[in-house]
Amino acid sequence: MYKKAPMKKFFRLFFPGLYLFAVFSGCLYARPQAETEAPVEIGAAIEAPVPEPPAAQPLVFTAAESVVQGDIFCVLIQSPQTNRIKGVLADLSGGDGKKILSMTGFPVPPRATTPAADNADPADPAPETGETWAVLGGISSVQRPGDYTLNLRASCEGEEDTVFSTPIAIRGRSFISENIPLNEDMSSLRADPDPRKAAESRELWALLVKTDTSSVYHLDSLSLPVNGNFRETSFFGDRRTFLYTDGGKANSIHYGLDYATPRGTPVYASGAGKIVMAKQRVLTGFSIVIEHLPGVYTLYYHLDKIDVKLEQLVKTGDKIGESGFTGLATGPHLHWEVRVAANAVEPKNLLTLPLLPGAH
Helix, strand or coil, X not given: CCCCCCHHHHHHHHHHHHHHHHHHHHHHHCCCHXXXXXXXXXXXXXCCCCCCCCCXXXXXXXXXXXXXXXXXXXXXXXXCCCCCEEEEEEEEECCCCCEEEEEECEECCCHHHCCCCCCCCCCCCCCCCCEEEEEEEECCCCCCCEEEEEEEEEEECCCCCEEEEEEEEEECCCCCEEEEECCHHHHHHHHCCCHHHHHHHHHHHHHHCCCCCCCCCCCCCCCCCCCCCCEEEECCCCEEEEECCCCCEEEEECCXXXXXXCCXXXXXXXXXXXXXXXXXXXXXXXXXXXXXXXXXXXXXXXXXXXXXXXCCEECCCCEEEEEECXXXXXXXXXXXXXXXXXXXXXXXXHHCCCCCCCCC
16 A cells, blocks of 8 residues: 655655756756856956058159240149158159159248248248148259150058159250350360369369258249349350360350350349358359258359358348359359259249248
């Protein structure tokens, strides 16, 4: 006969079994927290995702499509962001790829803060954002007319270099040809070998090819270096033939303008700048060179007197010397010359056109 177990015995058997079942089930199905997620510390900051910086806007290049022998040409490189462009290199090459001119760009500062810029307009405000760089080049009077390519490479902070190429046409112009008879002393001065002449030529060339990107003194047009009673006796690009007393001859190109003036006529700086040469030379006599922009210089030859010193800053119209009859000269006069990227350019153009057009 079936006999009921007492209730007390039932509980002794049932609950321990239930306990063991629960423990065993937990071992099978419970997942340790450390394997799936790290515990979050109370009060810890949650890092938000960092947004990607906006893409840099492209640089804008502005250049002329054609120039004439003796012209100065300008390329502007503009960026909507400041302190972005770190350097600009440029060259002009022919159809065969051969480089005929190399140039270095420079940053264009606001007019109001241009050092020694006596013709700067303080009311001309600087742009709130963005920056502008410029490349200046000079087309030689002997450069063959034709089609060329202007190549630029701009280096920017944190970006790949930007390369820009554009065709540019060089057009020809006419020049005067003249014969210049020299007396015995002048024939000897020009024709006889002289180590000093060669050294001075190398020194001047090294100066004219130099580009100091911080040397920004003058942006606008130039002024005549002489006033009052003078006349032009020789012109830019004249094709000259020097006739020696022994019957020999030599061809030459005239790189500037000659102003016949009475000896001792004051000579003035054509623009604001820095004196980078002030010395006596064999062929050009007492000579002065002023740097106005990176790679842009004015030259003053055959002076009777020099009134400035090396490294001196000058303003437009400052007296720098007096005209004379020194060096290879057939009469009292001032030779005035403008060089851009080492090439001589037409000075007359720059009496009305700015050195840096469109920069502001």
